[in-house]
Amino acid sequence: MNDFLQIILSRRSIRKFLRQPVPAELLDQLLQAGMSAPSASNSQPWEFVVITTGDALARLRQVLPFGKFAVPAVIVVCGNPLKAHNPSGLLFWQQDCSAATQNILLAAHALGLGACWVGIHPIPLVSRSIRKVLGLPPWVKPLCAIYLGYPEHPKNPKSKYDPDRIHYNHYREQANPAESNQ
Numbered sequence: 001m002n003d004f005l006q007i008i009l010s011r012r013s014i015r016k017f018l019r020q021p022v023p024a025e026l027l028d029q030l031l032q033a034g035m036s037a038p039s040a041s042n043s044q045p046w047e048f049v050v051i052t053t054g055d056a057l058a059r060l061r062q063v064l065p066f067g068k069f070a071v072p073a074v075i076v077v078c079g080n081p082l083k084a085h086n087p088s089g090l091l092f093w094q095q096d097c098s099a100a101t102q103n104i105l106l107a108a109h110a111l112g113l114g115a116c117w118v119g120i121h122p123i124p125l126v127s128r129s130i131r132k133v134l135g136l137p138p139w140v141k142p143l144c145a146i147y148l149g150y151p152e153h154p155k156n157p158k159s160k161y162d163p164d165r166i167h168y169n170h171y172r173e174q175a176n177p178a179e180s181n182q
Contacts, residue, residue, distance in 0.1 A: 039099065052072070074147055
């Protein structure tokens, strides 16, 4: 199987990390991967906040309801329409920053790191808390935090492939699951 396809198929969310720090060179490679993502009209509205100090990581964990676990490094992916190359950054920042996030997750796995996507947007309370903790201006919108480190225990690949979710040429209607449970 193609090495890159194997990376995609074997990537898993990791939530337990060794205390070993992530080298700055690896963090830089991850950021390069993130900034290589496609974006609408090449707007590139992303900015990244890298967090590696104990105090800053603790403050971040306090305000992230889904990210309470210990980690040696975090990259917060943000959308900034003022940094976008064109107005598409205002309209499509979530998709663009999600593509950057996926690139970082795959690059982390390829480099032997574990990672976990921790959601921030669209929960206003969490977004405001992150903005305050990181000192983000109001126009910078945090999308997610990517928790990074060396996995304590690597996870085995798990297939999520489901042929029932594939439709060719048109959507084939199926029974509404909400109605069948009544």
